[in-house]
Amino acid sequence: MTEASEAPIRADDAAIRGIIEAIAAGNLAQDAEAIAQYYAPGASIADLAPPLQRRDFDRAGMQAWLDGCGAPVEVATRNLVVEVAGDLAVAHGLQHTRTRTRSGEEAAWWSRVTRVLNRSQAGWRITHEHDSVPFHMDGSFRAAVDLEP
């Protein structure tokens, strides 16, 4: 590492884990604005749904999705790895999302989430997010929303 001390890295690591917890809290509160504040303008987002990639966190789309859920959205992270160097950080791991449909059915899945963060004057902000599930290569091309880690 180029850093003279590990202490700033520990503080950055804690700040980034705090952002991931704040995003989970925003999901639980079904509040897209609370989530959006952690994304840099122009962030590249590769989401579960098409398109392949978009520019900028989609506040309106996220709020519409949250409003369409019939229960608070519980997001939990497992195997989270955070790495920091200078003004660049990455965070990747598995994410479990659980909610209910409007008709009351449980909806839950595991996905892989990789985030790139850059330090701005406002603090760490997400500049790239990649959230996905694999797909079954048995000829069905069905998204593997049924996997357990």
Next chain:
Amino acid sequence: MTEASEAPIRADDAAIRGIIEAIAAGNLAQDAEAIAQYYAPGASIADLAPPLQRRDFDRAGMQAWLDGCGAPVEVATRNLVVEVAGDLAVAHGLQHTRTRTRSGEEAAWWSRVTRVLNRSQAGWRITHEHDSVPFHMDGSFRAAVDLEP
């Protein structure tokens, strides 16, 4: 940036782009060993196929897949973003993969590829790779291998 000069970053940027080109060359040569050398031991890999995540680049699985292709595998990258700070780097963008099945049909798709690299004594090595396509949220859950950027 913490670096005193931009020159080392330019060299690292070129080295990382070189690795991505070398991986493309390894696909074209259908040679998993040529690809595997750029992955760190214990790398976390989130691939197009299940499981959600694996440890270590799967040389045998990759060679079996390459051997099963009926033509060289052409890999091209678009919108590639490379960021370097100290001993940490990220590279993300869109990837087009094109080959043929054994029976001669064209197989081609776009995916999103995010990589984390760490500088080791041997040079930059991939410690995390996330390759995915989104899925259609029209109730079909079908992997969106038909998208264009």
